Amino acid sequence: EAQVTQNPRYLITVTGKKLTVTCSQNMNHEYMSWYRQDPGLGLRQIYYSMNVEVTDKGDVPEGYKVSRKEKRNFPLILESPSPNQTSLYFCASSFWGQTNTEAFFGQGTRLTVV
Amino acid sequence: QKEVEQDPGPLSVPEGAIVSLNCTYSNSAFQYFMWYRQYSRKGPELLMYTYSSGNKEDGRFTAQVDKSSKYISLFIRDSQPSDSATYLCACCSGNTPLVFGKGTRLSVIA
Numbered sequence: 001e002a003q004v005t006q007n008p009r010y011l012i013t014v015t016g017k018k019l020t021v022t023c024s025q026n027m028n029h030e031y032m033s034w035y036r037q038d039p040g041l042g043l044r045q046i047y048y049s050m051n052v053e054v055t056d057k058g059d060v061p062e063g064y065k066v067s068r069k070e071k072r073n074f075p076l077i078l079e080s081p082s083p084n085q086t087s088l089y090f091c092a093s094s095f096w097g098q099t100n101t102e103a104f105f106g107q108g109t110r111l112t113v114v
Numbered sequence: 115q116k117e118v119e120q121d122p123g124p125l126s127v128p129e130g131a132i133v134s135l136n137c138t139y140s141n142s143a144f145q146y147f148m149w150y151r152q153y154s155r156k157g158p159e160l161l162m163y164t165y166s167s168g169n170k171e172d173g174r175f176t177a178q179v180d181k182s183s184k185y186i187s188l189f190i191r192d193s194q195p196s197d198s199a200t201y202l203c204a205c206c207s208g209n210t211p212l213v214f215g216k217g218t219r220l221s222v223i224a
Contacts, residue, residue: 004157031211033211040122040216041216042120042122042202042214042215042216042217043158043202043214043216043217045211048211058211090157090158092157094212096209101146101206101208101212102148102160102163103150103158103160103204103212105157105158105159106157107156107157108155108156108157
């Protein structure tokens, strides 16, 4: 089954404690991205990657890191989480440079930073 | 001005009503237009996909693009309680990341 898998689904952590949210896709997509979704603000892109070892900042990259060492994985790293990073996070993947640019989303990770 | 503007609602309609959801965009290079549906506590899923101007119909859903006015619409006929969700429009130009609207929250009341 084609899917994007995020883990964990729910996470409560304390300020300053480094965490990683994993994302994996099995569709051989070149393009992967991370979004956060907040009430009234919609989906905002954090980082994206057009292929292995190619990453770039989205609209709200501050406080986040990513890496793309393998095509299928795109982890999101919060080195020192703060309460304003409490949000619902989505990973998405799609083909790149083709007319079919349907993005497939993971199930979401609800992060609470206290 | 954001590249894609969408009224966040919420929108509440009775079962059986015709629903009209709308977005405007500012980037003339956009050629691909999509509607995603997001149920509560789930990730968005592609609902409709159109290229350039015109209409596309799929069952009770019709997507409409008017590139001259940079306006995209999603119509839902005979709306059902199961249509209750957040609907997000998205646009791109083929070699650019998708740009999403904020989403419109729809409730269909039985």
